[in-house]
Amino acid sequence: MNAVVSLCHFCELHGPNVLLSTQPCRSQKHTTLKSSHAFYGPPESIEAPRYVLSPPCEACQAVSGNTFITSDHETQTSYVSSQVPWQSETEGLVRQACTRSLSCEVSPGKEGILVFSDDLGLGSSCGCSVLSHTFLIRDSLARGFHRWFSIIVLTKDRLLLLNLWPFLEKNISTFVAELQMSANKVYEAEQVERPQRAIRLNGAYCADKSSRPLSELTGSPKVFAQLHLWFVWLLRNASTRLRETLPSVDLAIPFGSLEECEDKFIFVSARKDANYLKTHPSADNESSVNCVVESTGPSVSSLSMLRTLLGAVNFASIVFCLLVGRQIVVRGQPASLVASILFTLKTLLPQGCVRLIPFSSQYRSPTECNMLGIDARAAVPQPSPQVARLEVLPPLDCETPESVNQLKEAHQFTFHLKWPGQLPIKWPTFLAKLDRAMHSEQLSNATLMLQIGALRMETLNAARALHYVDTNEKKDSCDPRDKTALLQALGVNLSDREVLTFWSKSCLSI
Amino acid sequence: MSYEQDEEDQYAPNFSVGSFPKEFGYGAFDGDGEGPSGPLSGEQKPRILLMGLRRSGKSSIQKVVFHKMSPNETLFLESTNKIIKDDISNSSFVQFQIWDFPGQIDFFDPTFDSDMIFGGCGALVFVIDAQDEYNDALNRLHQTVTKAYKVNPSIRFEVFIHKVDGLSDDYKMETQRDIHQRANDDLADSGLDQIHLSFHLTSIYDHSIFEAFSKVVQKLIPQLPTLENLLNILISNSAIEKAFLFDVVSKIYIATDFSPVDMQSYELCCDMIDVVIDVSCIYGLHEDTGAAAFDSQSSSLIKLTNGTILYLREVTKFLALVCILREASFDRQGVIDYNFLCFREAIQQVFELRSKNQVAYNSSSQANSSAVGESGPNTSSGASGASNGLLSNTAPLDNSPNNTSESLKQSNTVLYPVQDSAVAM
Numbered sequence: 001m002n003a004v005v006s007l008c009h010f011c012e013l014h015g016p017n018v019l020l021s022t023q024p025c026r027s028q029k030h031t032t033l034k035s036s037h038a039f040y041g042p043p044e045s046i047e048a049p050r051y052v053l054s055p056p057c058e059a060c061q062a063v064s065g066n067t068f069i070t071s072d073h074e075t076q077t078s079y080v081s082s083q084v085p086w087q088s089e090t091e092g093l094v095r096q097a098c099t100r101s102l103s104c105e106v107s108p109g110k111e112g113i114l115v116f117s118d119d120l121g122l123g124s125s126c127g128c129s130v131l132s133h134t135f136l137i138r139d140s141l142a143r144g145f146h147r148w149f150s151i152i153v154l155t156k157d158r159l160l161l162l163n164l165w166p167f168l169e170k171n172i173s174t175f176v177a178e179l180q181m182s183a184n185k186v187y188e189a190e191q192v193e194r195p196q197r198a199i200r201l202n203g204a205y206c207a208d209k210s211s212r213p214l215s216e217l218t219g220s221p222k223v224f225a226q227l228h229l230w231f232v233w234l235l236r237n238a239s240t241r242l243r244e245t246l247p248s249v250d251l252a253i254p255f256g257s258l259e260e261c262e263d264k265f266i267f268v269s270a271r272k273d274a275n276y277l278k279t280h281p282s283a284d285n286e287s288s289v290n291c292v293v294e295s296t297g298p299s300v301s302s303l304s305m306l307r308t309l310l311g312a313v314n315f316a317s318i319v320f321c322l323l324v325g326r327q328i329v330v331r332g333q334p335a336s337l338v339a340s341i342l343f344t345l346k347t348l349l350p351q352g353c354v355r356l357i358p359f360s361s362q363y364r365s366p367t368e369c370n371m372l373g374i375d376a377r378a379a380v381p382q383p384s385p386q387v388a389r390l391e392v393l394p395p396l397d398c399e400t401p402e403s404v405n406q407l408k409e410a411h412q413f414t415f416h417l418k419w420p421g422q423l424p425i426k427w428p429t430f431l432a433k434l435d436r437a438m439h440s441e442q443l444s445n446a447t448l449m450l451q452i453g454a455l456r457m458e459t460l461n462a463a464r465a466l467h468y469v470d471t472n473e474k475k476d477s478c479d480p481r482d483k484t485a486l487l488q489a490l491g492v493n494l495s496d497r498e499v500l501t502f503w504s505k506s507c508l509s510i
Numbered sequence: 511m512s513y514e515q516d517e518e519d520q521y522a523p524n525f526s527v528g529s530f531p532k533e534f535g536y537g538a539f540d541g542d543g544e545g546p547s548g549p550l551s552g553e554q555k556p557r558i559l560l561m562g563l564r565r566s567g568k569s570s571i572q573k574v575v576f577h578k579m580s581p582n583e584t585l586f587l588e589s590t591n592k593i594i595k596d597d598i599s600n601s602s603f604v605q606f607q608i609w610d611f612p613g614q615i616d617f618f619d620p621t622f623d624s625d626m627i628f629g630g631c632g633a634l635v636f637v638i639d640a641q642d643e644y645n646d647a648l649n650r651l652h653q654t655v656t657k658a659y660k661v662n663p664s665i666r667f668e669v670f671i672h673k674v675d676g677l678s679d680d681y682k683m684e685t686q687r688d689i690h691q692r693a694n695d696d697l698a699d700s701g702l703d704q705i706h707l708s709f710h711l712t713s714i715y716d717h718s719i720f721e722a723f724s725k726v727v728q729k730l731i732p733q734l735p736t737l738e739n740l741l742n743i744l745i746s747n748s749a750i751e752k753a754f755l756f757d758v759v760s761k762i763y764i765a766t767d768f769s770p771v772d773m774q775s776y777e778l779c780c781d782m783i784d785v786v787i788d789v790s791c792i793y794g795l796h797e798d799t800g801a802a803a804f805d806s807q808s809s810s811l812i813k814l815t816n817g818t819i820l821y822l823r824e825v826t827k828f829l830a831l832v833c834i835l836r837e838a839s840f841d842r843q844g845v846i847d848y849n850f851l852c853f854r855e856a857i858q859q860v861f862e863l864r865s866k867n868q869v870a871y872n873s874s875s876q877a878n879s880s881a882v883g884e885s886g887p888n889t890s891s892g893a894s895g896a897s898n899g900l901l902s903n904t905a906p907l908d909n910s911p912n913n914t915s916e917s918l919k920q921s922n923t924v925l926y927p928v929q930d931s932a933v934a935m
Binding site for chain 2: 012016102106146
């Protein structure tokens with residue numbers, strides 16, 4: 001946890017002051033040093049502390065000159081405790097937090113835990129937040145028979161601090177209770193020896209010793225080493241307690257069927273599935289048809305190649321049909337070319353939306369598959385707005401299947417799109433962005449695949465949000481204006497609705 | 511975590527010091543007739559800052575004066591670690607906040623908002639421990655005064671030379687002279703001799719701290735000249751030697767007549783208030799009624815063996831008039847009582863006018879006090895005519911018309927003069 005844990009006290013002579021600060025130092029470069037004395041932080045952090053109080057005061061200088069170091073080899077982190085943090089900016093922040101914790105902030109009880117932060121808004125990164133636990137340590141020689149101390153946890157991450165509050169509160173309270181217990185023992189022993197109340201009432205008010213170090217108050221000379229260990233434990237365990245995971249809302253919609261996931265993080269695929277096809281043709285479990293694809297032969301290896309072959313408008317049409325869930329039928333020979341076209345197009349859709357039959361001898365209905373490759377001789381229904389058919393025609397000079405098989409390059413074929421539908425005037429965002437990206441000369445193929453992955457993810461997220469709202473809407477009717485606002489926030493316009501509807505229907509309502 | 515509470519520690523964890531009855535605290539003001547309930551809501555309450563080095567006695571002063579802590583108990587006060595703000599809004603005149611500062615922290619540090627601290631402040635009380643070496647204190651005083659003056663030039667500076675109880679009279683005077691001299695020299699050296707410092711010798715073991723605080727508070731009361739004038743008229747017409755208008759809870763006197771205040775008579779009056787409140791608390795309170803120890807029926811008369819009489823009357827819920835007079839002058843108690851009623855009415859008019867002005871015009875406080883003089887005679891003259899006849903039955907004084915009309919002209923209230931011959935004896 002990136003935080004500084006400090007012990008502060010209110011000195012009778014100097015006011016609020018920092019006694020001990022523990023902070024983690026991580027190695028910048030990966031050292032493989034495994035010796036027991038390894039120190040991972042920057043060397044300047046364990047140089048002799050610069051800070052020396054002008055009039056020396058026992059209570060304020062409890063650890064000055066000493067530095068405690070604990071190294072955690074597993075995470076390559078060293079925890080350094082000195083009086084003040086070694087970076088001067090952090091020192092300033094800790095000092096200010098110390099003053100605030102002891103002399104400014106008021107908690108309902110006398111002692112108690114509270115969080116304060118620079119008021120810069122919730123998401124702000126520049127302010128720091130502090131959790132402070134102020135407590136009293138009994139001291140028979142002090143005014144009021146006790147002294148003020150506080151343990152503060154200073155961090156830049158306010159949300160993290162608030163989330164860790166229960167953990168920190170529980171454990172800091174334990175530390176405090178232990179300190180107070182040992183101090184009470186010392187106090188009682190001293191009171192038995194010399195009852196201060198009586199002495200003071202008798203007028204001889206000279207016993208006041210204005211500065212006693214914490215080690216004297218608690219009767220344990222190694223109290224600061226003990227505190228160091230406590231603070232290290234706190235910092236080390238706070239970081240293992242809280243991990244970032246996906247918000248719980250996503251649990252309702254499993255990711256697994258949509259995209260490849262790894263440890264709940266979505267793997268944004270930028271892989272060319274055409275290659276996938278060639279190497280594992282039969283391992284693809286989504287193709288029930290046993291297709292045999294030759295490893296050699298004409299094929300379409302990339303979207304940009306397909307775009308060149310089809311022409312920009314036809315390509316846009318076919319992508320549009322694909323995105324809004326209409327059936328794409330690719331008819332022709334050879335099977336490898338047909339299947340490669342389909343596998344190239346497949347990268348545009350999330351896994352859950354793809355019901356692909358690479359090559360079939362007869363027509364399948366749109367309920368069975370939305371991407372279909374069929375033999376040139378198979379009968380197909382008339383093209384309709386719901387079904388787009390791409391004919392792959394061999395050159396006119398080769399009539400026999402054998403001569404077709406001789407052809408090695410895809411551009412030797414002609415492609416003919418049969419789709420009576422019309423592209424909308426305003427294209428869906430996905431399509432528009434894709435078109436712009438493919439139009440640009442500068443994007444390499446690999447970059448384009450990354451862009452497609454990002455677009456796919458973006459649309460999928462919007463679809464998920466929409467789906468979530470829609471399913472909840474059925475349960476409790478929510479304001480339609482809220483939904484409009486949500487769509488606006490997601491950057492979804494009217495032309496995207498059809499895309500999103502298809503995506504959420506086909507992959508989210510499983 | 512809870513510790514065992516042993517006998518020695520009864521003050522340490524939760525402070526509930528003092529024999530001060532809860533119901534006799536500073537409650538909301540619901541004055542009888544004058545009705546300035548929350549007159550200061552629109553107006554910012556003046557602030558009194560208590561500053562000084564650590565252990566100079568700031569918290570003790572605050573606790574003793576405003577929380578009735580016994581001076582011995584202040585030995586067990588903890589050191590103050592943050593600014594303690596204490597709202598004193600008991601009487602409609604005395605409404606202010608006391609801010610008790612920790613001596614260890616320099617509040618002129620840029621991390622503190624000095625405009626916020628010193629901006630709305632009425633008076634700054636700097637406490638110097640006279641029993642200790644005071645060089646550091648004088649340095650700090652100079653620093654504090656110059657910086658606070660920069661932030662707020664209208665601030666009043668009061669220096670309490672504190673803990674003088676252990677000092678001999680000669681040493682006290684010498685210390686005061688020395689501190690006065692050096693503090694003013696320091697200011698002159700830095701070219702700030704327009705700053706006026708007032709010095710007070712104080713101790714929590716006698717009444718000097720109340721007296722000094724009274725002076726501080728009086729400067730924050732804009733109506734002070736009017737009140738003093740009323741008291742002057744009252745004592746001259748009633749053959750009273752000395753009269754104080756007391757804030758009952760804090761025993762601060764918010765006004766007195768123009769004759770010099772001697773400490774003994776002030777102490778006497780303070781003690782009388784204590785007696786009245788104590789007796790009233792013990793015998794006057796019934797558990798079923800939520801009556802306060804001090805109400806409109808409160809009055810007390812104490813005759814001392816030296817022929818002096820102490821006379822206490824309630825003025826408002828929080829104010830009491832305490833008078834010192836010769837026993838012979840008290841023969842005409844009826845006249846004195848009558849004059850007191852007039853006085854009380856005049857005070858109430860001041861209150862009324864003040865609240866009216868605040869609501870209607872929100873005009874400056876100086877205008878308040880002058881306006882009383884103009885509006886006063888009309889309202890009170892009718893009452894005086896009626897009661898003149900009433901008085902003549904009980905007190906057959908030769909009230910010469912001249913005398914009466916003179917007092918009418920002088921003042922806004924009609925007071926019935928006790929015959930000069932009756933006073934001189």
